[in-house]
Amino acid sequence: EDKVVQSPLSLVVHEGDTVxxxxxxxxxxxxxxxWYKQEKxxxxxxxxxxxxxxxxxxxxxxxxxxxKELFSILNITATQTGDSAVYLCAVANAGxxxxxxxxxxxxxxxxVHP
Amino acid sequence: xxxxxxxxxxxxxxxxxxxxxxxxQNMNHEYMSWYRQDPGxxxxxxxxxxxxxxxxxxxxxxxYKVSRKEKRNFPLILESPSPNQTSLYFCxxxxxxxxxxxxxxxxxxxxx
Numbered sequence: 001e002d003k004v005v006q007s008p009l010s011l012v013v014h015e016g017d018t019v020x021x022x023x024x025x026x027x028x029x030x031x032x033x034x035w036y037k038q039e040k041x042x043x044x045x046x047x048x049x050x051x052x053x054x055x056x057x058x059x060x061x062x063x064x065x066x067x068k069e070l071f072s073i074l075n076i077t078a079t080q081t082g083d084s085a086v087y088l089c090a091v092a093n094a095g096x097x098x099x100x101x102x103x104x105x106x107x108x109x110x111x112v113h114p
Numbered sequence: 115x116x117x118x119x120x121x122x123x124x125x126x127x128x129x130x131x132x133x134x135x136x137x138x139q140n141m142n143h144e145y146m147s148w149y150r151q152d153p154g155x156x157x158x159x160x161x162x163x164x165x166x167x168x169x170x171x172x173x174x175x176x177x178y179k180v181s182r183k184e185k186r187n188f189p190l191i192l193e194s195p196s197p198n199q200t201s202l203y204f205c206x207x208x209x210x211x212x213x214x215x216x217x218x219x220x221x222x223x224x225x226x
Contacts, residue, residue, distance in 0.1 A: 042217035
């Protein structure tokens, strides 16, 4: 059974802090890992990672994948109150009878105080 | 505007009364899927569809049915809802199963 585990489950920081969110996975046929941000409504896409060691960046957010150790991290530098959200990690399965399955982690709740 | 539209957004119903949550996308995506979100459990995949007339079970398919007769629509059917199906439901679509998902706004369902 595919499994995705995120840590920590919740995190409280102050504006300006840097945070690192973790996502580890066990998937039979890994194809891609995706990060989403969820505020009060639907998740919105942040990054898709398919190759090890290649950092993806968007402003203050960055992410990297390690396919050997089966994990990914999402970094947010100089946090702002608008970064407060649930961050979701998901892994796509692209093999055999599980082709098309997408497994999400439990999410990390990030709270940024002014 | 590119979007995924779900209806209804909110629904309170009673045990055993069949209901359908509709989902429609206007991006010509091949892949569509349904998720439920419960506190502490993240998003769990219910069913997914790789293309018209092709559907597969996700991790929590019990008590749900789906159909994909047209590319744009992927309704979720609860034949006999039970209280443990009270949840927030999301429909999503993408070009391919392994890429960026576009989510609907969510449907909050309460079964009494």
